[in-house]
Amino acid sequence: xxxxxxxxxVALSLLCWGGQAIVCFAPATGVKLGLTEAEAEVEPxxxxxxxxxxxxxxxxxxxxxVAGVLLIIDDSAxxxxxxxxGGMYVYFAGRGVAARVAMRRRGLRISTLGSFAARRxxxxxxxxxQ
Numbered sequence: 450x451x452x453x454x455x456x457x458x459v460a461l462s463l464l465c466w467g468g469q470a471i472v473c474f475a476p477a478t479g480v481k482l483g484l485t486e487a488e489a490e491v492e493p494x495x496x497x498x499x500x501x502x503x504x505x506x507x508x509x510x511x512x513x514x515v516a517g518v519l520l521i522i523d524d525s526a527x528x529x530x531x532x533x534x535g536g537m538y539v540y541f542a543g544r545g546v547a548a549r550v551a552m553r554r555r556g557l558r559i560s561t562l563g564s565f566a567a568r569r570x571x572x573x574x575x576x577x578x579q
Contacts (some may be wrong), residue, residue: 451520455527458517462534466514469506472499479503492557502545509537 472479479485485503488496512534519527552559 451523455517455519455521458520458531459514460517462510462513462517465538466507466510469503469510473503473507476500486560491559492552495552495557495559498548502541505541510534513538 468479468482468484471482472485476485476488480487485499486496491499512530516527516531516534519530549559
């Protein structure tokens with residue numbers, strides 16, 4: 450079970466870390482993959498926040514990857530990396546959600562017009578679209 454848990458942690462954290470690396474270093478690719486919004490479609494302040502968030506996540510989320518690898522090889526230091534990485538992820542993800550809600554309530558353009566609705570519509574079965 451420990452090896453399985455380590456593999457799951459490595460896979461999920463690589464997905465998060467990799468996505469933020471793409472947004473940080475190749476934002477146009479991130480837009481094409483649906484990981485971020487195009488700069489022209491959002492407020493300049495929000496764009497800067499997204500880029501800073503991507504950089505910070507790239508610099509810090511590696512700790513979760515390391516935690517998963519250390520768990521697989523049965524090194525007790527995995528818990529320290531997991532606590533640090535997990536704590537940062539929970540804090541910054543929660544802060545990001547709260548900031549986006551506040552920005553949207555104040556009328557800031559934080560996503561392309563209808564991007565969430567369009568993604569949601571594509572994912573719903575035809576009967577659920579009404």
